[in-house]
Amino acid sequence: MDKNLAKTYDPKEFENRIYEAWEKSGAFHAEGDLEKTPYTIVMPPPNITGQLHMGHALDHTLQDVLIRWKRMQGFDALWLPGSDHASIATEVKVADKIRTEEGKTKEDLGRDEFLKRAWEWKETYGGKITEQCRKLGDSCDWERERFTMDEGCNKAVTEFFVRLYEKGLIYKGNRIINWCPSCGTSLSDAEVEHEDKNGKYYYFRYPAENGGEGIVVATSRPETMFGDVAIAVNPADERYTDLVGTNVILPIVGRLIPVIADPYPDMEKGTGAVKITPAHDPNDFEVGKRHNLEELCCINPDATMNAEAGKYEGMDRYACRKAWVADLTAAGFLTKLEDVVIPTGECYRCKDVVEPRLSEQWFVKMEELAKPAIEAAMKGDLVHVPERFEKIYLHWLEEIRDWCISRQLWWGHRIPAYYCDDCGEIMVSATTPLLCTKCGSTKVRQDEDVLDTWFSSALWPFSTLGWPEKTPDLAHFYPTNVLVTGYDIIFFWVVRMVFSALEIMGEVPYKYVYVHGLVRDGEGRKMSKSLGNGIDPLEVIDQFGADALRFMLTTGISPGSDLRFKMDRLESCRNFANKLWNASRFVIMNLLDEDGSMKALADSEKEISELALKDEDKWMLAKVNDAVAEVTGNMDNFDLALAGQKVYELIWNEYCDWYIELVKQRLYGNDEADKTVARTVLVKCLKDMLTLLHPFMPFITEEIYSHLPQTEGMLISAAWPIADEKRKFEESTSTMELAMDIIRCIRNIRAEAEAAPTKKLRAVIFADELGTQKIKACENHIRILGGLTEIDFIKDKTEVPEEVMSGVVDGIELYIPLDDLLDYKAEFQRLEKEKIRLEGEVERISGKLNNPGFTAKAPEQVVALEREKVEKYKDTLNKVVERLEIIAKKL
RNA sequence: GGGCGGUUAGCUCAGUUGGCUAGAGCGCCUGCUCGACAAGCAGGAGGUCGUUGGUUCGAGCCCAAUACUGCCCACCA
Numbered sequence: 001m002d003k004n005l006a007k008t009y010d011p012k013e014f015e016n017r018i019y020e021a022w023e024k025s026g027a028f029h030a031e032g033d034l035e036k037t038p039y040t041i042v043m044p045p046p047n048i049t050g051q052l053h054m055g056h057a058l059d060h061t062l063q064d065v066l067i068r069w070k071r072m073q074g075f076d077a078l079w080l081p082g083s084d085h086a087s088i089a090t091e092v093k094v095a096d097k098i099r100t101e102e103g104k105t106k107e108d109l110g111r112d113e114f115l116k117r118a119w120e121w122k123e124t125y126g127g128k129i130t131e132q133c134r135k136l137g138d139s140c141d142w143e144r145e146r147f148t149m150d151e152g153c154n155k156a157v158t159e160f161f162v163r164l165y166e167k168g169l170i171y172k173g174n175r176i177i178n179w180c181p182s183c184g185t186s187l188s189d190a191e192v193e194h195e196d197k198n199g200k201y202y203y204f205r206y207p208a209e210n211g212g213e214g215i216v217v218a219t220s221r222p223e224t225m226f227g228d229v230a231i232a233v234n235p236a237d238e239r240y241t242d243l244v245g246t247n248v249i250l251p252i253v254g255r256l257i258p259v260i261a262d263p264y265p266d267m268e269k270g271t272g273a274v275k276i277t278p279a280h281d282p283n284d285f286e287v288g289k290r291h292n293l294e295e296l297c298c299i300n301p302d303a304t305m306n307a308e309a310g311k312y313e314g315m316d317r318y319a320c321r322k323a324w325v326a327d328l329t330a331a332g333f334l335t336k337l338e339d340v341v342i343p344t345g346e347c348y349r350c351k352d353v354v355e356p357r358l359s360e361q362w363f364v365k366m367e368e369l370a371k372p373a374i375e376a377a378m379k380g381d382l383v384h385v386p387e388r389f390e391k392i393y394l395h396w397l398e399e400i401r402d403w404c405i406s407r408q409l410w411w412g413h414r415i416p417a418y419y420c421d422d423c424g425e426i427m428v429s430a431t432t433p434l435l436c437t438k439c440g441s442t443k444v445r446q447d448e449d450v451l452d453t454w455f456s457s458a459l460w461p462f463s464t465l466g467w468p469e470k471t472p473d474l475a476h477f478y479p480t481n482v483l484v485t486g487y488d489i490i491f492f493w494v495v496r497m498v499f500s501a502l503e504i505m506g507e508v509p510y511k512y513v514y515v516h517g518l519v520r521d522g523e524g525r526k527m528s529k530s531l532g533n534g535i536d537p538l539e540v541i542d543q544f545g546a547d548a549l550r551f552m553l554t555t556g557i558s559p560g561s562d563l564r565f566k567m568d569r570l571e572s573c574r575n576f577a578n579k580l581w582n583a584s585r586f587v588i589m590n591l592l593d594e595d596g597s598m599k600a601l602a603d604s605e606k607e608i609s610e611l612a613l614k615d616e617d618k619w620m621l622a623k624v625n626d627a628v629a630e631v632t633g634n635m636d637n638f639d640l641a642l643a644g645q646k647v648y649e650l651i652w653n654e655y656c657d658w659y660i661e662l663v664k665q666r667l668y669g670n671d672e673a674d675k676t677v678a679r680t681v682l683v684k685c686l687k688d689m690l691t692l693l694h695p696f697m698p699f700i701t702e703e704i705y706s707h708l709p710q711t712e713g714m715l716i717s718a719a720w721p722i723a724d725e726k727r728k729f730e731e732s733t734s735t736m737e738l739a740m741d742i743i744r745c746i747r748n749i750r751a752e753a754e755a756a757p758t759k760k761l762r763a764v765i766f767a768d769e770l771g772t773q774k775i776k777a778c779e780n781h782i783r784i785l786g787g788l789t790e791i792d793f794i795k796d797k798t799e800v801p802e803e804v805m806s807g808v809v810d811g812i813e814l815y816i817p818l819d820d821l822l823d824y825k826a827e828f829q830r831l832e833k834e835k836i837r838l839e840g841e842v843e844r845i846s847g848k849l850n851n852p853g854f855t856a857k858a859p860e861q862v863v864a865l866e867r868e869k870v871e872k873y874k875d876t877l878n879k880v881v882e883r884l885e886i887i888a889k890k891l
Numbered sequence: 892g893g894g895c896g897g898u899u900a901g902c903u904c905a906g907u908u909g910g911c912u913a914g915a916g917c918g919c920c921u922g923c924u925c926g927a928c929a930a931g932c933a934g935g936a937g938g939u940c941g942u943u944g945g946u947u948c949g950a951g952c953c954c955a956a957u958a959c960u961g962c963c964c965a966c967c968a
Binding site for chain 2: 005007008009176194196199201217218219220221232265266269270271272273274275281282283284285286341342343344345356388389391392395396399401487488491522524556557558560561562564566568569571572573574575576577578579581582583584585586587588589590633634637639641642645648649656657660664668744747748750751752754756757758787837840841844848851852853854855856857858859862865866
């Protein structure tokens, strides 16, 4: 405790140790204390498919910043962690693993054995993920960790399914769905990615039954022609009026199909005639329904052709297309070939082209569920941050179609539907029925399919808190406060959580949806395995420390936009940590006695006003106080980046660059009482700064905190500071600002004269009474930080020595005698530049003030400020000009 | 086809309700091993805020148009 920090900042030395200490202290655990206001964040559960990537690091850090901040503010802060079974994604990975390691398919293994392997996978990767969370510093409540397929979540899923079914909101239907031939399962609309691909329109002639020309139709998928059951034309289309009601011949196949009139075909598009394939196209399906057409399927689930394709049976869809087109062309049916861009749907997991396919699946009826979710956003019960994401959310809900929830997979929640083999009765039940409820048969079997992985995710905010049981956690921590997630999963997840929660719990699952962007590589490309441009958060942590990574991720972003991962930014964040480390080391060094014990310190908790504070103390305290207000305000608005940057500036630019330097002279002096004051302020400010920074850089701040005197417990559990309206110290602040301006001016002159920093100089100051008074108040600082031996105040301009360089600050004239180092040319240039600048300012502001519109319409304060400014500039300008004239003569 | 972003210093980006002498980090130039820190200190150069109009006393910020760029959505003869 009473030992100083190590010489160099080495995050590896303490990060793991500190995490363990936090965990041991119980700080992560939310008590469920009814006396306290709860603040809840439920972690978007990472998929157990692999390791955490940079996107998770961003997502988690934002959540951790919020939860640590709220915890410090005294809330009963719960960050509930967990992971997602990720049905399709995991199944694909596990199947891949079995294929490469054992050369077997999942069918070879059978359902039970495959599931065993999947659970093994879960044990391995689930553990890895939580390990990574710890490295990042996630302060989540591990005692409440959940998994989407644990007992409680299973129960919630079943319960939810049964309730929706009983309300008629879940149904089984035969409809066109998105089918992924590679994964062998149906997909929801959200799981299909759209991409424009180069393709062709093939125009084929369907000859008339009676030997006439027939009709020409275009298609981009000729292989579906085997499923054609009609040709549709618009009833208003005069070109085809005569043909409606007659039959045409499906080329080569020879099957007769009717020409029907339906409003669906657009007369402007293609030939105005559309082939109708109800089993392989959603529009055609609707047309088929209207006209009672057969739903003729010609493609198998694995994307090979079935018997309807005749000699092409068994061929892959694309091989078939090629051969079939060649045959049709040879037979003279092709009338035209057109290059065209075809919007194509791809599976979001394996990128295979999705085949629209008629299939019997379970669906959630969306219209009724979507309405309250739309209203919640419109009413403001649900708020998106930044708000533009609300549009995306609303658009999706307004356009929503029924949600296909059954998947032809094994890894996931099995659908709680049961079929009687004797009478065909469908039973949906939370418990397995032993007998058919209708006929009493024992031949009851459960539906083979599992549910969409997002079905369980949709319940996450309340299933994790105990629903469907009425648990104390659910009562206390629900609804949660904020959901933090990337914009890429608004459709998959956010929307579904909201309507599920509104349906089940009767209120939104969280008030705020805090949306962030994606982490991209240095060139702005999406990080991906295939590109090999991913950066592993663990490697970064190993090299720079978790705090640097966290700070880079949280301060380098603007809300909702993507972040480019730049190594140099990471480095600068690490440098910041190092800066803080060394500043703290300086402070502690000055608290230690020779024997290693802590020097006496005034009680930091004591009213600051009771101390004999110097101007610089007051200035620093005011700066910290301002920062507390600003940072807290930023956090309230979810402006984490601004908050973090503010703390950065406070620590580096104000505390390190100025306060520490200003206070050194006192620390090295002999006034013991004053030394105590300086030390007290140093420590007090450092503590506040560490607290403000803690949510962003928890490890280093905790480590430093543990070395400071008069601390209780750990920083993670310390109280967030509250700004004091009264702590402005305006007079001291203005004195210090003048001192800094003068010091900067002296340094500037030194640099231009190339005076060595160690070279002691003398200064002569000419100012009016007030100016002289002000300078005298901070004379010592100017002398020491300006490297001056003495400052002479003169009453008469004639006393200005020869051979000087000069500057004007705030109307105060400053002269530095330099004899041999004198560089009038440099000074002339500097003053000339200053003159031009001032002239510009004077002109600009005078222009404003001479504009009657401005003085009449602008707020009084603004006008007064401008008047004040212009007077100051004019005065300084005059002095600069006067000096320039003198120098001009010397040049 | 519909929608949403972005366009500010060489690079990556801030700039909260219009009042700014337009900022930061990195990079660049000059000088510094002075008792926290070279992962540092001090000083400096560098921008007509994509273009064109408009509103306003005042526009990087608001409105309109336009160019370029990125993304999302879309049942796609």
